[in-house]
Amino acid sequence: MITKEEEFALIDRVLAGQTEAYARLVDSYKSFAFTIALKVLDNRAEAEEAAQDAFIRAFHYLKKFNREARFSTWLYRITFNTAISAKRKNKMRLDSIENTIIVQEGSSEDALERNDKHVFIAQAMEKLNEMDKLAIQLYYLQEFSLEEVGEIMGQPSNTIKVRVHRARLRLAEELTKILKSEVVNL
């Protein structure tokens, strides 16, 4: 993690013609930029391409970066918009529940039951409004506050707060519904 001052010093070097200094910025923020693109696109190859495009665009527009916000926030906003554009282009691609990573937590009965629930929650996630889903995923990344999620998504923080709460509510509702129907099917 680099400080705001270090960010600005690196930007100054890049603008002065030392383009190799940009590699330090890329190394510092590539994971989160890639994660944001992955949340939007749900496909590693496409996410990697979108995140790379975002870094390249940010480099070419670096002169226009006004330094009011952190470089990272500005970059993540570009990444989010690039990924959304890529998603629109690939709209015909089918989203798949198989892409959802279910973390194995041992083999106890409790863990198995938990994993079942996680599969159901993953199913419920697919039923969320796209923007609500992205808001809750970005918010839970823990790197970002509601304000930052708002800046990345280009929406007021209050809207993000509503989206996150609405998404949690909908997930709880869907999980209850799914579990009830599972009990009936047994």
Place this chain on the structure above:
Amino acid sequence: MTPHNDWNDRLIRYVSGELNEAEAAGVERELQRSPELQKQLDHVKEIDRFLQLQSKPAHPSKSFTEKVMHGITLPVRNSALSPKTGLFLLLGVLVITTVAVLSLRNGLFDAMEFPISLNLQSMYPEKLSIPSFSLPFSGKWLVSLFLILNIAVGFILLDRTILKPYFQRRAEASH
């Protein structure tokens, strides 16, 4: 909001620590009384747990930085038109222009000259007295106009597809 949903709302706020002391105590009392509500709380907590598990940042490939650093050295393509599409369109414009010029030279549109008359009086026979209009129509003119527009589009395509990228490359090479 259904009572079930209303409880979900309260439980989410309870888990997030958004309720005041009295509200939280009310939820805790209700939780002790109702095993059903306890289940609902477990669901809310499980959703939080799931979202937290999914929240770990993912890592891109090892060559990520290298690819970005290579990408920034490439010239920026301002136009949405790829060279291949541009050349294909330019070829289309040339074909259409050639066909139109040959058709004009061979007098294919010479016979297409007649007046278009507008007789509005026939639509309102009694109420108004409207003079009838007559506009000359010439197929030759129309095709000539189309030809001029086509040539203009051709020049724009030529500029975007060949000339601009060529001079940009030359300018970059001279730096």
